[in-house]
Amino acid sequence: MRTLGLGAQWELFERFSFVQENVEPALLLLDVQARPELQALWAALEAGALLVTEALDVAGADVAQQLRTGNLSPARFREQWEGLGFTEATGRASTAADDWLEGLLRISRITTGQDRPPFGQVNMASRAQRISDFLTTTRPGRSDTVYDLGCGNGKFAITVAASSSARVKGVEYGQSYVESARRNGERFALPNLEFIHADVRDVDLSDGTAFYLYFPFWGEVAHAVARMLGDVARARDITVYASGPRHDYGEHFLEQVSQGALCLAPQRHAFADVMVLRSAGFV
Known part of the structure; x- marks a missing residue:
C-alpha cells in the first residue's frame, strides 16, 4: 500500500x-x-x-x-x-x-452536516487548478499578505502558505472548520500561516494585498465585504480574486468598480466564473 x-x-x-x-x-x-x-x-x-x-x-x-x-x-x-x-x-x-x-491535508472536497451562518455556503474545498491560477495571477511574495475569506477547512490557505513566502490569513465563521484548519496547519508548522475565527465583517483587512474568495457567502455579507475591500483598494494596491455567480455575489464587487475603487481585469475563458479585480487608483 x-x-x-x-x-x-x-x-x-x-x-x-x-x-x-x-x-x-x-x-x-x-x-x-x-x-x-x-x-x-x-x-x-x-x-x-x-x-x-x-x-x-x-x-x-x-x-x-x-x-x-x-x-x-x-x-x-x-x-x-x-x-x-x-x-x-x-x-x-x-x-x-x-x-x-x-490526501496530504485529509480534506474532503465538500463538507456537509455543519451549521451554516446566515448568507453562508456549504464548505467546498478549492480546486487545485484554481489555487495555481491564483498564485500565477497574484505572485505573492514575502512582502504580501493573502487573505482567504471564508477559508473553510483551509485547503487553499495551507497550500498557498506552503507554496509561497507570503503571509496567509484564513478567516472563517464556522468554529469546527477553524479548529480543523488549525490542526491541519500545525502539522506543517508554517510560520506564515494564521487562521482567524470571526465574522469577516469584524476583521481588519487593511494589511491585505491579495484576497481570495471562493463564493463563501452571498447577500448582505457579500455586499459588506465588497465595500470593505473597496475601502482597502482606495488606500493601497490590492488584488481580489473572487469566484462565484454574478447575481447577489459578483454584482457587489462590480458595484465597487462602478464607484471607482476597483477595476476589472479581462475575463478568461478557462476561469469564466472568476473576477480578478485590482485597485483602480494604482493600475
Whole structure:
C-alpha cells in the first residue's frame, strides 16, 4: 500500500469511506445473519481501509517533516502538486493534483452536516487548478499578505502558505472548520500561516494585498465585504480574486468598480466564473 503515491492512496481512502459511511449497521447485521460469509467480506474491507489510513499517515508525515525542516522549499512544494496535472479523472470529479493535496491535508472536497451562518455556503474545498491560477495571477511574495475569506477547512490557505513566502490569513465563521484548519496547519508548522475565527465583517483587512474568495457567502455579507475591500483598494494596491455567480455575489464587487475603487481585469475563458479585480487608483 505504501508503494502507491499519496494521491492514489487518497482515492482508495475516499472509496472505502464512501462504503463505510453508507452502510447501515442494523441492515448489515441482518445481511450477515442471512449470509454469514459476508462477515469475512466486511472484515476484509475494514482491514483494507485501515491499511490505506496508515499509509496516508506515513506519506503525509513525510511531507510535513520536509516542510517543517525546510527540506521542501515553497517553490519545490508548488512544483510537486502542480506537476501532477489538472486533468479530471474519468468517472471522478477530481484531478491528480487535488487527490495529492487532499490526501496530504485529509480534506474532503465538500463538507456537509455543519451549521451554516446566515448568507453562508456549504464548505467546498478549492480546486487545485484554481489555487495555481491564483498564485500565477497574484505572485505573492514575502512582502504580501493573502487573505482567504471564508477559508473553510483551509485547503487553499495551507497550500498557498506552503507554496509561497507570503503571509496567509484564513478567516472563517464556522468554529469546527477553524479548529480543523488549525490542526491541519500545525502539522506543517508554517510560520506564515494564521487562521482567524470571526465574522469577516469584524476583521481588519487593511494589511491585505491579495484576497481570495471562493463564493463563501452571498447577500448582505457579500455586499459588506465588497465595500470593505473597496475601502482597502482606495488606500493601497490590492488584488481580489473572487469566484462565484454574478447575481447577489459578483454584482457587489462590480458595484465597487462602478464607484471607482476597483477595476476589472479581462475575463478568461478557462476561469469564466472568476473576477480578478485590482485597485483602480494604482493600475
